[in-house]
Amino acid sequence: MRLIAVLDDAQTAALTLHTAGQLAARLGGADICAFHPMPATDPDFQSPDEGLPDPAQQARFAQTVATRAHAIRQIFEHWRSTAQGSPHAQWVEQAGPPRTTLSLAASKADFVVLGPASAATTPTTRQSFAAALYDAQATVLIAPPTPQPGFGQHPVIAWQDTPNLHRATAAAMPLLRTAERVSILLGEHHPNAVADPTLLATLRTLGVAVTLERFVLTEQSVGEQLRARATQAGADLLVMGAYGRPHFIEWLFGGPTVDLLAHATWPILTHH
Numbered sequence: 062m063r064l065i066a067v068l069d070d071a072q073t074a075a076l077t078l079h080t081a082g083q084l085a086a087r088l089g090g091a092d093i094c095a096f097h098p099m100p101a102t103d104p105d106f107q108s109p110d111e112g113l114p115d116p117a118q119q120a121r122f123a124q125t126v127a128t129r130a131h132a133i134r135q136i137f138e139h140w141r142s143t144a145q146g147s148p149h150a151q152w153v154e155q156a157g158p159p160r161t162t163l164s165l166a167a168s169k170a171d172f173v174v175l176g177p178a179s180a181a182t183t184p185t186t187r188q189s190f191a192a193a194l195y196d197a198q199a200t201v202l203i204a205p206p207t208p209q210p211g212f213g214q215h216p217v218i219a220w221q222d223t224p225n226l227h228r229a230t231a232a233a234m235p236l237l238r239t240a241e242r243v244s245i246l247l248g249e250h251h252p253n254a255v256a257d258p259t260l261l262a263t264l265r266t267l268g269v270a271v272t273l274e275r276f277v278l279t280e281q282s283v284g285e286q287l288r289a290r291a292t293q294a295g296a297d298l299l300v301m302g303a304y305g306r307p308h309f310i311e312w313l314f315g316g317p318t319v320d321l322l323a324h325a326t327w328p329i330l331t332h333h
Contacts, residue, residue, distance in 0.1 A: 062091040065170040066150075067163060067189050068133045069098055073176030073204070078140040080204035080328055081174040082148050083212035087236055093150035095137045096166055098159035099126055100185070130154055160188040160196065167197035172232070177206045194303050194333045200232035201303070203329040209297060212328065216240055217296035219287050220247045220258050225302030229332040230260055233300050236330075242270040244294045246287060248278045296327050303333040 066081035068074045078095065085091040103114050103122040114122065134152055141150050155162040167173045173193040176186065193199045213236040220226065230237070237243055243264055249255045257273060264271040276290065291299055 062088055062171040063094065063169065064091050064172045064174060065094045065096050065166055066174045067096050067098070067176070067193070068137065069159070069185050069189050070176055070183060071129065071132045071136065073186075074133050074136040075140060076204050076206075076208060077174055077176040078137065078144075079208050080202065080212070082140075082144050082146070083209075084172060084174065084202055085148055086146060087213045087239070090149070091171070093148055094166070094170070095150055095152045096163065097130055097133055097152070097154045098163050098185070098189070099130055099154055099156045100159055101156045102158075159185055160192040163189055163192040164196035167193045167199040170199060172202055173197070173199045174202045174204065177204050194331070198333060200229065200330065200332050203331065205326055205328050207326070209327060211297045213298045214241045215244070215295055216298040216300055216330075217244045217246060217291040217294055218260070219291075219299060219301040220245050220260075221302055222255075222258070223302050225331075225333055226300075227302075229300050229302050229330060232332055233330050236298070237264060237269060237300075238267055240269065242272070244291075244296065245271065245273045246290050246294075247273060247275045248283060248286065249275060250278055252277060292326065298327055299329045301329060301331050303331045 062085075064081055064085055066077050068077060081093050085093055103118065134154075137150075137152055141148065153166075155166065175189055175193060178186075178190065190201075193201050216233065216237055218226075218230060245258055245261060247255060247258065253275065255275075261271060261273050274290065274294070276286065279286070287299075287301075
């Protein structure tokens with residue numbers, strides 16, 4: 062399998078690589094592409110009203126881009142030389158519009174690993190999320206805010222009978238089949254109003270230890286209820302569907318709805 066670890070921020074690069082390494086190990090080995098998007102134009106000069114950068118401004122921007130790339134590459138090289146299992150990983154720099162270059166690369170990957178989402182992330186990181194999730198329609202693994210010792214031995218699935226969630230669970234099947242146990246969380250407005258997910262029977266047929274936990278939705282946000290129940294269950298991975306843009310991106314980065322990731326202690330695997 063081919064994984065792309067998107068390294069667009071020095072603050073989160075080590076965590077992104079750690080999560081990519083955990084995913085590769087759980088898959089039984091995978092090629093990891095450490096992908097660093099390098100903007101070719103200064104975002105401060107993107108409209109006619111902003112004019113054109115003079116030679117000095119162009120030189121400063123080019124130096125900033127090169128310095129950031131060097132710093133992130135050093136993080137990658139350190140991770141590659143010290144990571145357990147000697148992961149098969151390569152460094153790739155791609156100049157051009159970050160959303161365009163990443164979308165093309167992500168469309169050829171089995172999984173795209175992104176750094177943690179928060180309200181403080183850069184515009185480039187937000188573009189990375191949009192490029193991977195929506196432009197490339199890739200399966201995305203979002204790293205947690207802190208390194209976790211385990212990964213994917215107890216996935217928790219936030220169940221919705223939607224194409225997005227079905228695509229996410231299909232992509233996660235190599236992890237689900239080999240997990241120690243799987244939990245499915247099903248929120249409903251009335252007790253037993255929703256039929257058992259077909260995934261429940263599928264996993265049981267495969268010999269997976271899987272449980273279904275139903276809960277009645279309350280006035281509390283759905284995200285907060287999922288977070289609390291997944292944490293209580295001892296999850297080390299959350300599988301969920303990504304709903305339509307731009308609302309999902311807004312939600313990821315701390316919009317008016319509750320930011321589940323701000324309090325999550327586990328990675329999130331998602332698909333649009």
